[in-house]
Amino acid sequence: MVELDPILDVDLVGAGGVVVRAREFDSRILAVEPVMGDSALLTLSLPPGMAGSLRAGQFVDVLCRVEGSYDPLLRRPYSIFRADSRTETMQLLVRPYGRGSAWLASRPVDTILDVLGPLGNAFHIHPRSRNLLMVAGGVGAAPLVMLTDHALADGRNVTYLMGAADADALLPTSYLPSDVEYGVATDDGSKGHRGFVTDLVPEYLRWADQVFACGPEPMFRSLRSVSSAHRLGGKPRIQVSVERTMACGLGACLGCVVETKHGMQTSCVQGPIYDMDEVIW
């Protein structure tokens, strides 16, 4: 791993040594599909050439207000759910939660959004990894779908585990490629295992060469505790996508930092993807 300076700039080094060039662009909502209960899957237009450069784990910052309004003031980050370079589009999965997401999830088709991106680093699949385990909690499903697409295209095996409150809030199988093994857990037991998605993890740890997780912070806590007894010498490695309140998305405000073994890092540029063992939780 490249040792990163705590106040690193995007242009000089960028995430993992790659120069990241974000842009502020207008994006049209091309389609809105209800999914996972009250969430919305938005299909958005991209500037020519951008779709192919997007990497799984990256996110975009969306301005969730109309021109002339100051509320909510700051952009909201959303992970890229899927990108398609043929149609030059990307998809975002938005769960209506507070003001920003409720506004965004209820926009009609043809709305023009002000988007800043792509931002952040990406999940890293080791060249020798054959078996990948995805662990998704709620809308944390988003970046792991894109990662699954990429992994399958490279001929790897993927098991995708997802947890949600109930059956309705799970990502329907139709959104995942057919050759993925899909395991689910629900809080109320309405589908799959009753309990946490992390309860399903231990049985896959010997199979998996790498684990990728995205979800709320409590999910990471239980992931750490259920996996500790089953991981030998820190293997398999676990990468997580962390969530912090963000303002600039560009490494300038230092509002979104994550404390790591390499010092304070900006989760918008040097994250949001971290090796779980390098974060000071």
Next chain:
Amino acid sequence: MAAPSLAVDLAPGNPRELVLANPVIAASGCFGYGLEYAGVMDVQRLGAFVSKGITPKPRSGNRMPRITETPAGMLNAIGLQNPGIRGFVKKYPKIWDAWKVPAIVNISAESVEDYAMMARILDELPGVAGIEVNISCPNIAAGGYCFGWDAAMSADVTRAVRAATTLPMMVKLSPGAVDVVSVALAVEDAGADAVSMINTLVGMAIDVRTRRPVLANATGGLSGPAVKPIALRMVYQVAAAVQIPVVGMGGIMGLDDALEFFFAGASAVQVGTAVFAQPGMLIRLIDDLGEWLSSQGVGSVQEIVGAALPAGLPSRRAATEADVEIDFAAAVAAG
């Protein structure tokens, strides 16, 4: 008609001058070290930018959460995370030296001596166009009372920095001052080339579910449109009193907000929080300002500065009175 002039000198009394191509400046703490935004906008077109606050020693900043959104604003308690003056000097000025845009270094310290020490280091450093002295810091020698709340303490810092460097120096006033006008007059008297204002207002937010403050630091600095009326009032009061340029900021989101600050007496403006939401707005603001001046038939942005002040800008007033006297003398001689 020729394109209107947007240029401004923020240190007219200083031979090292601080001439900006336009009066739009990216504010401290909101623009990193300039590099962060270089990929998303043409940083070189700015009038200037101000660096994140630099301190004598490296600081890792406050615990998380450090920011939270509030109605039309945000609270931040970053805790001045920065590499310290020595780490800073090694990294950034040499990059800026090749840039066209003037880079202003914001300095923060907890003792008068530390402010002066940093100013001495910056004095002859290529790539550094000026200093902004952030006096919204606790003075350890005064039991942690904020320098910027007190005119005498603010003047002490200003005097020490002035003695340590001939660089153009802007002193950034705190809105927490008991009497911001007396602080402004004191720092002017102590050698500041300009004042910038306002820094954030101390505020807080409480999470109703946890019943605890949202920010780990409990309190934070409020910025954004929510603070604009207060900032404007303070600029108006200070601009009516001092002779040196006033740089206004606090909640500027676009042209109309910036115009209000110019009319209140600001010779230039800084923009912070708005840049987080829309990085492109800085360049749009410069363009919009030029177009607006043309549409109004105004030849220079400096002509509109202080338009809302009942008696105009004091510096202009003094010039006019002097002109009248000379004219009078000339008339007598001629007669």
